[in-house]
Amino acid sequence: MSQLDLAIAADVSARHVSLVETGKSRPSAAMVLRLAERLDVPLRERNRLLLAAGHAPRYRERALDGEGLAAAHGAVAAVLRAHEPYPAVVIDRRWNIVMMNRTLERFLPGVDPALLRPPVNMLRLGLHPDGLGSRIVNLAQVRAVLRARLSRQLERTRDPELAALYEEYLAPHAGDGGASIEDEITTPMVVRHGERELKLFSTVTTFGTPQDITLEEISIESYYPVDAATEALLRALAAD
Template sequence: MTTTAAIDTGAGPMLRGWRERRRLSQLELALRADSSARHISFIETGRSRPSQEMVLRLAEHLEVPVRERNALLLAAGYAPQFTETSLEDPSMGALRESMEALLRGYEPFPALIVDGTYTVLAANRGIAMLLEGVPERLLVPPLNAMRLTLHPQGLAPRIRNLRQWRGHLLEQMERQIALLRSDALRELYEEVAAHPVPDGAEEDTSGPGVCPIALPLRIEHRGTVLSFLSTIATFNTPMDVTVSELAIETFLPADPETFAHLRSLTP
């Protein structure tokens, strides 16, 4: 995934941009980073060149994504610190096996793993079940979770609360774009946001499966409306760009009917 951050803008303006995005004053950031507001001001205006340690410390307190921390280091004149290793690399073997075991163990409930642009890297049979009936041309790899969900010939026509769920997904993407400043993610957003909501897509907000604690995904499968609560897990303190952008999304049954339906499909 590429980033639009320009390396030649300098680390100071980039750090100021992240501070303003986090709505912190120079004093607040200085207190968190054990520095002074004067020093932060000098760094942001280019009057002082921050050390590598200071760049990383400020990035940590500003919750800058790992990929963007490399960009900050380059802008400050230092070598990138975080590697970007393909999941196919032999060194990632143990991680791949662990994630695949997690997906299998979650069956029959749906679960998948995506990267920073929602490309599906792995999925279990619960996801395959939800994709039944989707045209083959939409299932040609690489699959993209947002495209499959919001495409008019994908899952969208079967989602009973499509307007609500679509709004939730687009808001999620907007937050990611603001955080990662990714051209690829922006293009994906513009693509899926342009898909029209199918005629007759009404909000199903009553009856079994409507959860009072969180917005559920309500989707029809073989004549039964299933209700799921979505959870997303990421890695703590990742030291690799690829790992930092992985997300494991799982779907929990939101009602007894969904639980029973999924269990009935289990061999």
């Protein structure tokens, strides 16, 4: 984005944007936030921009299960319960599991206990051969979908821990084929459970216009059955 494009989007003069960018003008906190919003900067990075400009951070980061986010925590828990008998999980910005529903817990027996030590990482749990990776029938496709998704996340955040996960689990398999980006929405995940196979697709839910770093960085991964056989098996597991 050029200085002029940003100035038009932020409804300020191109000269002022130029002065801010070259360090000849110290922007107000309001201007920092206005420019950051137009550039879609994550809340965590907006705090860093404010500090760099000599202002106090604006956005808080609190534990999801703490008193300050009790209403949000209750809403997330309700979503997880309501999604049963289908699996659902809440992950943070580094794919660490924050919460999960009882259906997903039923898939964890047999997983290497080392992978279940907190913080449990969803990406590592799903792709490691001692986790769920050995049970995913179309692992190449799933890796391709995750590679595209994680690449977009890295482009936005430059998070070193995410980069390490990418290099360990996705980069070595960049040429193994599978789903393209165009297939991402409809590509199912086929999971072997005992003698049966479940076909699932997923959706991602995030908080709208969050003003808290924690809420901006968590997402709810909800899985749905692709066919009647999968739905019947999930309901049978829930009833067991």
